[in-house]
Amino acid sequence: xxxxDLSAAAGLKAPIRHQLFxxxxxxDAQSGQTLATLNPHDNxxxxxxxxxxxxxxxxxxxxxxxxxxxxxxxxxxxxxxILLRLADLIEAHGEDLARLETLDTGHPLKDSxxxxxxxxxxxxxxFGGMADKFQGETIPVEAGFLNYTLREPVGxxxxxxxxxxxxxxxxxxxxxxxxxxxxxxxxPAEITPLSALxxxxxxAEAGMPDGxxxxxxxxxxxxxxxxAEHPGIAKVAFTGSTATGRRIVQASAGNLKKVQLELGxxxxxxxxxxxxxxxxxxxxxxxxxxNQGQACIAGSRLVLHERIAEAFLERFVALARSIRxxxxxxxxxxxxxxxxxxxRDRVLSYVDVARTQGGELIAGGKTPSDxxxxxxCYVEPTIxxxxxxxxxxxxxxxxxxxxxxxxxxxDEEALAIANGTDYGLGSGLWTANLQRAHRFARELNAGMxxxxxxxxxxxxxxxxxxxxxxxxxxxxxxxxxxxxQVKSVWVNVDAQIPPWYPR
Numbered sequence: 001x002x003x004x005d006l007s008a009a010a011g012l013k014a015p016i017r018h019q020l021f022x023x024x025x026x027x028d029a030q031s032g033q034t035l036a037t038l039n040p041h042d043n044x045x046x047x048x049x050x051x052x053x054x055x056x057x058x059x060x061x062x063x064x065x066x067x068x069x070x071x072x073x074x075x076x077x078x079x080x081x082i083l084l085r086l087a088d089l090i091e092a093h094g095e096d097l098a099r100l101e102t103l104d105t106g107h108p109l110k111d112s113x114x115x116x117x118x119x120x121x122x123x124x125x126x127f128g129g130m131a132d133k134f135q136g137e138t139i140p141v142e143a144g145f146l147n148y149t150l151r152e153p154v155g156x157x158x159x160x161x162x163x164x165x166x167x168x169x170x171x172x173x174x175x176x177x178x179x180x181x182x183x184x185x186x187x188p189a190e191i192t193p194l195s196a197l198x199x200x201x202x203x204a205e206a207g208m209p210d211g212x213x214x215x216x217x218x219x220x221x222x223x224x225x226x227x228a229e230h231p232g233i234a235k236v237a238f239t240g241s242t243a244t245g246r247r248i249v250q251a252s253a254g255n256l257k258k259v260q261l262e263l264g265x266x267x268x269x270x271x272x273x274x275x276x277x278x279x280x281x282x283x284x285x286x287x288x289x290x291n292q293g294q295a296c297i298a299g300s301r302l303v304l305h306e307r308i309a310e311a312f313l314e315r316f317v318a319l320a321r322s323i324r325x326x327x328x329x330x331x332x333x334x335x336x337x338x339x340x341x342x343x344r345d346r347v348l349s350y351v352d353v354a355r356t357q358g359g360e361l362i363a364g365g366k367t368p369s370d371x372x373x374x375x376x377c378y379v380e381p382t383i384x385x386x387x388x389x390x391x392x393x394x395x396x397x398x399x400x401x402x403x404x405x406x407x408x409x410x411d412e413e414a415l416a417i418a419n420g421t422d423y424g425l426g427s428g429l430w431t432a433n434l435q436r437a438h439r440f441a442r443e444l445n446a447g448m449x450x451x452x453x454x455x456x457x458x459x460x461x462x463x464x465x466x467x468x469x470x471x472x473x474x475x476x477x478x479x480x481x482x483x484x485q486v487k488s489v490w491v492n493v494d495a496q497i498p499p500w501y502p503r
Contacts, residue, residue: 029052300403429452459475
C-alpha cells in the first residue's frame with residue numbers, strides 16, 4: 001500500500017509528510033537515510049521517514065540562527081497572532097490530526113479526538129495570548145536610579161520530545177519557546193514523527209517565517225545527542241527517560257547551555273478509608289490505563305488503606321477487565337496498542353519480575369486473545385499486588401497499563417510509601433479529610449499533586465517534577481521563564497555619585 005492509499009484507508013485528507021522540515025521546506029536527509037515508522041496495531045509500515053544526521057542538524061541550527069533576529073524582534077503581539085492562527089488551523093484540521101496521531105502511536109481515536117488535539121490547540125492559544133503579556137519588572141533600588149528587568153529570549157532552542165504524546169508534547173515545548181521569541185530545532189521520536197511534521201506544515205500556513213521552526217526526526221543517539229552537544233544551541237529541553245536525561249546534561253556541558261528535563265515517574269495514587277470509592281476507582285483507572293499507561297505521570301502505584309483495599313480492588317479489577325481493547329481507529333476502543341513491540345515486551349517482562357519477588361498477578365499480564373490483535377503491540381490492563389514497596393515493580397517505571405498495588409495502615413505509612421522512590425513527578429490522593437489532603441499536598445515529594453482527581457493538566461498550570469523526574473517546568477508563566485533570560489538595566493535618573501577616587 002502506497003502513502004496515498006494508506007492515507008485514504010486511515011481517513012486522512014492530507015498526505016503523510018515523511019521528510020525533514022528545515023528553513024521552511026521539506027527536504028530529504030543529507031545521507032538519504034530513512035527509518036520505517038510502523039502502525040502499532042499490526043506493525044505494518046506507514047512511511048519511510050527521513051532520519052537526520054549531524055549535517056542536517058547543522059543546517060537546521062543555521063536556519064534557526066538566521067531567523068532569530070527577525071523573530072525575536074518582531075512585536076510580541078504579532079508572534080502571538082501567528083500562534084493563535086496555528087491554534088485555529090489545528091482545530092480546523094482536528095479530525096485529520098487525530099487520525100494521524102492514532103495511526104502513528106496507537107492512541108485510541110476517542111482519546112486523540114477528545115484530548116490530544118484539543119489540548120494541543122489550547123496550548124498554542126494560551127501562549128499565543130501570553131506572548132505580549134509576559135513582562136519585566138521595575139525594582140525599588142537606591143534613590144536616583146531606575147532599575148528594570150528585560151525578559152529576553154534564550155536564542156536557538158533544541159527540543160527533544162518522546163513517543164507517548166508526540167502531538168501534545170510538541171505544543172508544550174514549542175508554544176512557550178516561540179511566544180518568548182526563540183527559534184527552535186525539534187527532534188520528534190523516530191518512531192512517532194508524523195504529527196510533528198504535519199504541525200510544521202500548518203505553522204507555515206499560519207505565517208511562521210522560514211527557519212523559525214525546524215523539525216528533524218532522527219535517532220536519539222545521533223540527532224538527539226548532537227542537538228544536546230551543538231555549540232549553536234543555547235538551550236535544550238528534553239522529555240524522556242531519566243537515563244537519557246543524564247546523558248543530555250553531560251552532552252550540554254560543552255557550551256554550558258541551559259537544560260530543562262521532564263523525566264520519568266512512579267506516581268503514587270493513595271486511596272484513604274474515607275474516600276468516595278466510586279470516584280476513586282474510576283479516577284484510578286484513568287490514572288493508569290489512559291494511553292495504555294504510557295505516561296510519566298501515570299498513577300502506577302496504587303496505595304490502598306487496608307480497610308477498603310479488598311472492596312476497592314473488587315471494583316477496580318472488574319472495571320479493568322471491562323475496558324475495550326481494540327483497533328485504535330475504532331471509535332469504540334478504550335485502550336489501544338502500546339507504541340512498539342519492543343516496549344510491549346518490556347512491559348510484559350515485569351510480570352515475571354513481580355512473581356520472582358513474591359508478587360501476585362491479579363489481572364491481565366498478557367496479550368489479548370483476540371486473533372485480530374495478535375500482530376500488534378497490545379497488553380491487557382494488568383494489576384499486580386507487590387510483596388513490598390521496595391520491590392522492583394514498585395520502584396521502576398514500567399510505562400504501560402501495569403499498576404502495582406500496595407496497602408497501608410496509617411497516614412505516616414502511606415506517606416513513606418509514596419515518597420519511597422527516587423522519582424517525584426506526580427502523586428494523587430483520595431480523601432474526604434481536608435486537613436489530611438492539604439498536609440499530604442505539602443509533604444508529598446512531587447512536582448504535582450492531585451486531590452480527589454488524577455492526571456489533570458492545563459496550559460496555565462506548571463508541569464514538572466523533582467528528584468529523578470527532572471527539573472524545570474512546562475506550561476504557564478513558569479514555562480515562559482524557562483525560555484527567557486533576565487537582563488537587569490540600571491538608569492541614573494538624578495543620582496549624584498561622588499567620585500570614588502577624589503583628586
